[in-house]
Amino acid sequence: xxxLDILFIVLMIACAWGILNVKSHISAVxxxxxxxxxxxxxxxxxxxxxxxxxxxxxxxxxxxxxFMLAIYKTGENVVPVRRKVRGGPNP
Amino acid sequence: MTERxxxxxxxxxxxxxxxxxxxxxxxxxxxxxxxxxxxxRVGDAxxxxxxxxxxxxxxxxxxxTGVPNIVTAVLADYRGYDTMGETTVIFVAGLSCLLILGTQxxxxxxxxxxLDSPFGSVVLDLGCRLLVPFILLFALYVVxxxxxxxxxxxxxxxxxxxxxxxxxxVRGKGESWGFSRRQAxxxxxxxxxxxxxxxxxPMFYGKQFLDYSGLPLAVTDIPHLRAYGTLxxxxxxxxxxxxxxxxxxxxLLGKEE
Numbered sequence: 001x002x003x004l005d006i007l008f009i010v011l012m013i014a015c016a017w018g019i020l021n022v023k024s025h026i027s028a029v030x031x032x033x034x035x036x037x038x039x040x041x042x043x044x045x046x047x048x049x050x051x052x053x054x055x056x057x058x059x060x061x062x063x064x065x066x067f068m069l070a071i072y073k074t075g076e077n078v079v080p081v082r083r084k085v086r087g088g089p090n091p
Numbered sequence: 092m093t094e095r096x097x098x099x100x101x102x103x104x105x106x107x108x109x110x111x112x113x114x115x116x117x118x119x120x121x122x123x124x125x126x127x128x129x130x131x132r133v134g135d136a137x138x139x140x141x142x143x144x145x146x147x148x149x150x151x152x153x154x155x156t157g158v159p160n161i162v163t164a165v166l167a168d169y170r171g172y173d174t175m176g177e178t179t180v181i182f183v184a185g186l187s188c189l190l191i192l193g194t195q196x197x198x199x200x201x202x203x204x205x206l207d208s209p210f211g212s213v214v215l216d217l218g219c220r221l222l223v224p225f226i227l228l229f230a231l232y233v234v235x236x237x238x239x240x241x242x243x244x245x246x247x248x249x250x251x252x253x254x255x256x257x258x259x260x261v262r263g264k265g266e267s268w269g270f271s272r273r274q275a276x277x278x279x280x281x282x283x284x285x286x287x288x289x290x291x292x293p294m295f296y297g298k299q300f301l302d303y304s305g306l307p308l309a310v311t312d313i314p315h316l317r318a319y320g321t322l323x324x325x326x327x328x329x330x331x332x333x334x335x336x337x338x339x340x341x342x343l344l345g346k347e348e
Contacts, residue, residue: 049241057249
């Protein structure tokens with residue numbers, strides 16, 4: 001018997017390992033979307049269709065967009081505004 | 092080992108801190124594994140939730156609430172208080188984002204990419220114009236057909252917000268079809284208060300809070316009334332989720348109105 005749920009869990013663990021080991025933030029976010037999608041298919045296999053629907057809508061779409069936006073605002077090519085912190089070292 | 096994301100994992104962390112966190116994580120994992128045999132097995136017929144309420148919901152759910160999808164019946168009718176709490180949590184999350192991210196601008200880009208003007212090409216624009224009506228239609232289908240198929244207020248509201256966010260991403264914020272942050276906040280508030288008022292109105296007719304059989308509608312049999320009440324609160328949840336997701340998107344975008 002083909003155990004699809006075990007396959008999806010292995011893929012989820014592989015995604016989690018990949019998120020920690022890729023170079024750029026954007027790749028990590030894309031792999032996180034894939035992680036959401038695998039967990040969504042895992043929910044489908046276990047019969048929780050409503051949860052899978054929510055995971056596909058929120059986890060795979062909205063969260064990815066939010067993370068992309070957060071990277072766009074705070075990514076590598078963004079510097080903090082230099083502010084003089086009271087008592088701190090001068091930049 | 093490939094190169095890690097800079098600044099995320101352990102630069103400038105001392106060896107003692109690493110060992111301490113490893114020991115703490117190991118203890119936590121051992122605790123979780125030690126506690127896991129106490130959980131009921133998947134599909135166990137003798138577990139506590141399967142014994143007490145599940146059979147009741149499965150047997151009586153449709154004839155009492157008039158909702159064929161048992162998940163929707165439990166979420167919106169039997170456990171209406173919990174769903175109201177979730178909706179409140181989502182609404183408060185949106186308000187917190189508005190409070191924290193809505194005014195501060197502590198980061199600025201080196202090269203100012205301007206999201207106010209539309210970006211992309213004719214292909215993106217036409218694709219967006221083609222997709223958005225279908226997304227909206229599917230979202231409404233998910234909200235209103237959540238009675239008898241998977242779906243409901245949360246998912247439908249997410250799809251509505253996804254359509255609005257797609258418009259913002261492709262067309263720029265200037266052409267958001269008139270759906271500004273203020274209007275998103277108004278829509279979210281309307282959704283939440285719709286939920287609460289559907290709960291309160293039966294109290295004027297001698298029923299309890301969130302007992303939809305007391306709603307003053309033109310139908311008389313109780314399952315139909317409860318189905319209509321469920322539909323109303325699904326609509327409220329959808330409006331709240333849609334408004335809050337758009338608010339969070341706009342706050343992350345960080346532009347003042």
